[in-house]
Amino acid sequence: xxxxxxxxxxxxxxxxxxxxFDPKLEGRPVVVLSNNDGCVVARSQEARALKIPMGAPxxxxxxxxxxxxxxxxxxxxxLYADMSSRMMRxxxxxxxxxxxxxxxxxxxxxxxxxxxxxxxxxxxxxRTVKQQIGIPVCVGIGASKTLAxxxxxxxxxxxxxxxxxDFTAMTPAVxxxxxxxxxxxxxxxxxGRLAERLQAIGVRTVLDLQRCSPMRLRAARFSxxxxxxxxxxxxxxxxxxxxxxxxxxxxxxxxxxxxxxxxLAELTQAVIAYTTRAGEKLRRQGAVAGQIQVSIHTNPxxxxxxxxxxxxxxxxxxxxxxxxxxxxxxxxGLQRIYRPGFRYxxxxxxxxxLQPAQGRQRSLxxxxxxxxxxxxxxxxxxxxxxxxxxxxxxLLGEGPGTDxxxxxxxxxxxxTPCYTTRLADLAVAKAC
DNA sequence: CTATAACTCTCAA
DNA sequence: CTAACGTTGAGAGTTATAG
Numbered sequence: 001x002x003x004x005x006x007x008x009x010x011x012x013x014x015x016x017x018x019x020x021f022d023p024k025l026e027g028r029p030v031v032v033l034s035n036n037d038g039c040v041v042a043r044s045q046e047a048r049a050l051k052i053p054m055g056a057p058x059x060x061x062x063x064x065x066x067x068x069x070x071x072x073x074x075x076x077x078x079l080y081a082d083m084s085s086r087m088m089r090x091x092x093x094x095x096x097x098x099x100x101x102x103x104x105x106x107x108x109x110x111x112x113x114x115x116x117x118x119x120x121x122x123x124x125x126x127r128t129v130k131q132q133i134g135i136p137v138c139v140g141i142g143a144s145k146t147l148a149x150x151x152x153x154x155x156x157x158x159x160x161x162x163x164x165x166d167f168t169a170m171t172p173a174v175x176x177x178x179x180x181x182x183x184x185x186x187x188x189x190x191x192g193r194l195a196e197r198l199q200a201i202g203v204r205t206v207l208d209l210q211r212c213s214p215m216r217l218r219a220a221r222f223s224x225x226x227x228x229x230x231x232x233x234x235x236x237x238x239x240x241x242x243x244x245x246x247x248x249x250x251x252x253x254x255x256x257x258x259x260x261x262x263x264l265a266e267l268t269q270a271v272i273a274y275t276t277r278a279g280e281k282l283r284r285q286g287a288v289a290g291q292i293q294v295s296i297h298t299n300p301x302x303x304x305x306x307x308x309x310x311x312x313x314x315x316x317x318x319x320x321x322x323x324x325x326x327x328x329x330x331x332x333g334l335q336r337i338y339r340p341g342f343r344y345x346x347x348x349x350x351x352x353x354l355q356p357a358q359g360r361q362r363s364l365x366x367x368x369x370x371x372x373x374x375x376x377x378x379x380x381x382x383x384x385x386x387x388x389x390x391x392x393x394x395l396l397g398e399g400p401g402t403d404x405x406x407x408x409x410x411x412x413x414x415x416t417p418c419y420t421t422r423l424a425d426l427a428v429a430k431a432c
Numbered sequence: 433c434t435a436t437a438a439c440t441c442t443c444a445a
Numbered sequence: 446c447t448a449a450c451g452t453t454g455a456g457a458g459t460t461a462t463a464g
Contacts, residue, residue, distance in 0.1 A: 034451040041445095041451070057450040075451095102445045191443045223457065225443090252453050259448090301450055313438090348452095411449090 003237050004110040004118060004141055004168050007148035008091055008125060011136040011156070013104035014042035017083045018073055020134035021419045029070040033058055036256045037074055037411045074412035082420045087133045094125055099241040105152075107145060107241055114168070122164035141166040145239045146232035149188040150206065154178070180207040189229045197222070210234060247285055247354070253278040254348025257408040260299065261344045267296060267334060270408045272397040274349045275330045279323035280385075282351055283378060288319040288360065290353025292326055294333035299345035308344075310337040313352070318366045321357060322374035323381075323395065 010016060014032040019025045029046035033039065040047075040056045050068050052061060058072060065072060084103045092098045097109035110118060122139035129137050140152025147167050155165035167175060184203055185195035201220050203209050210233040217227055228238045253274045261267055271294060282289055295311035312333045316325065330349060357375075362368060384393045399406055417425035 036449090036451070038450050055450085059449045062449095104445080189443070193442060223442095225457070248454070250454070254452065256451070299450085346451095 002111075002168065002235075003143050004112075004114060005143070005145055005148045005237070005241070006095075006108040006110050006118075006122065006125075007101075007140045007142075007145070007152045008106055008108065008129075008137050009140075009152050009156070010087065010104035011138060012042055012044055013084075013135070014075060014080055015044045015047075016135045017080050018076075018416060019044075020083070021079075022416070025071065029068060031065070031070060031072050032075050033072055033414070034075060035410055035412075036258065037072075037413055038256065040072075041075065072414055074415040076416050076418065078418045078421050079416070082418075083133065083135065086420075087129055087135055087137075090129055090132055091125060094121070097241055097243060099243065100245070107148065109241055110141065118166045119164050119169065122166065123162075126163050137163075139164045141168055143168055143235040144232040144237040145241075146188050146229055147235065150179075150182070150186065150233075153182070153186055176207055179210060180205050182206045184209050187229060187233070189225060194222075194226065206233065247287060247356070249352075249354055251278055251281050251285075251289070251351040251354065252348065253281070254295070254346060254350075255410055256346045257344070258405075258411040259407045261408050262340075262342070264334075264338050264340070266406065266408055267338060267344060267347060268331060269397065269399040269406060270347050271330050271334050271349065272327055272395065273399075274347060275327045276323055276394065276398055278349045278351050279321060279326050279378070280382065280390075282321045282354070283357075283382060285354075286357050287354045288321045288357045289316060289326070289351040290319045290355065291315050291351070292329050292333070293348075293350040293352060294330050294337065295348045295350070296334070296337060296344050297346045297348075298342050302343070302345075306342060308339055308342045310339075311348075312337050313350075315353075318363050318371070319353070319355060319360065320371065320374070322371070322378055324374065326351070327395070327397065 015030050018030065018032065027046070028044070029050055030044040031040045031047050031052060032042040034041045037058055039058065040052060040054060040061070043052055043054065047070055050070065052065070052070065080103060088098070088100050088106055091106055091108065095108035095110055099107040101107055110121065113121060118141050122141060125139055126137055129135055138152055138155040140148050140150065140155050142148040142151045151165040151167045155161045155163055182205060184190055184198050184206055185192070187206055187209060190198070197220070198209065201216070203212055209230060212230055214227055214230070217230065231238050255274065257270065261270070291313055293311055293313040297309040298305065298307050300307060314329045314333050316329060320326070381393050385391065419425065
């Protein structure tokens with residue numbers, strides 16, 4: 001039985017989430033901005049038609065946007081995450097095997113479903129998700145993940161497919177010319193650099209890449225990753241569906257500041273806040289960290305200004321997920337790398353050397369009892385914040401939450417209510 | 433010399 | 446009024462370091 005894998009992907013996912021709760025956005029050009037209201041990360045069809053590029057810095061296109069009546073919103077990840085989990089639950093019902101690949105897309109194993117008519121099945125998915133969640137999606141189907149991705153691209157870009165494109169139903173005589181029209185850079189795993197290098201050896205379209213011999217790729221010093229991609233393009237499924245997410249190997253919390261920061265005191269507060277977030281993620285995964293890295297950066301786009309970017313990694317005395325332990329090291333690291341006289345724009349915390357908290361090897365001189373007291377304390381902290389809202393209970397060093405917000409806090413001037421997760425926000429929504 | 437850690441590059445959403 | 450450009454994670458391959 002040949003494999004059939006579907007890739008279901010939300011259309012303009014962030015914009016679509018916003019539209020579910022604000023019908024006024026329908027039919028209008030809308031963009032969603034990245035953290036700190038910095039860059040465009042999602043665009044409605046109307047905004048794309050106006051040539052708003054992906055990743056455009058908002059301040060550069062603000063004038064143009066105003067002239068065209070483009071609506072810009074801060075990103076509301078709480079809303080998107082909740083909409084995503086609802087959508088994924090619905091889609092999971094269409095196959096016994098689902099891999100949630102990102103916030104807006106998942107793979108579904110449809111092997112053995114062929115007799116149902118996969119295109120019809122895909123259309124049923126689209127109708128169901130639109131009706132029950134309100135999000136438009138497209139479906140691509142192929143014999144491998146890479147082909148499913150590519151089919152999804154066709155489903156999105158080519159109206160004739162009406163949102164569902166099934167490569168497995170096409171004969172080679174139909175498929176080959178289609179692949180011949182698609183640029184090689186559209187293939188999953190072929191980014192800007194590889195596309196450029198492939199061009200250089202005469203591989204311009206997906207069809208060129210599909211027909212490329214391993215010999216030729218090796219001669220041109222391409223990696224095993226590219227070789228695997230070519231196999232996948234030829235229908236040999238090399239990448240398995242990952243049913244459950246494997247535990248992370250590192251955890252990163254970094255953010256740009258709402259305004260430039262110069263003092264060590266402000267940086268300290270930000271680092272404490274970010275370390276706290278990182279610790280929460282770490283414990284949610286049931287892991288402990290062996291190493292923590294702190295980094296601070298000035299704004300590389302301010303060409304005239306003196307630049308400074310530094311990081312330091314410190315090993316924990318023994319692996320831990322205790323926020324207090326993490327903060328102590330983070331601040332020691334910050335002291336080491338901080339230099340006065342710069343306008344800092346960003347700080348970050350990286351937790352590394354992760355391992356499961358349960359059943360780990362203890363060091364001979366470890367304070368096991370103290371560690372267990374810390375674990376219980378963190379568990380209480382997490383439970384309170386889970387029930388009462390994040391930030392309800394926090395360490396003093398993190399500083400005041402919002403009134404007034406410290407200068408370093410991320411900007412989100414165009415934030416919409418958390419319609420699906422905060423009762424208090426529903427009153428706001430109604431008032432609007 | 434070998435094993436591991438650290439670092440760089442690339443890609444993805 | 447002015448200035449204002451994201452975050453997180455992975456894997457492969459290379460280089461540095463320790464033993």
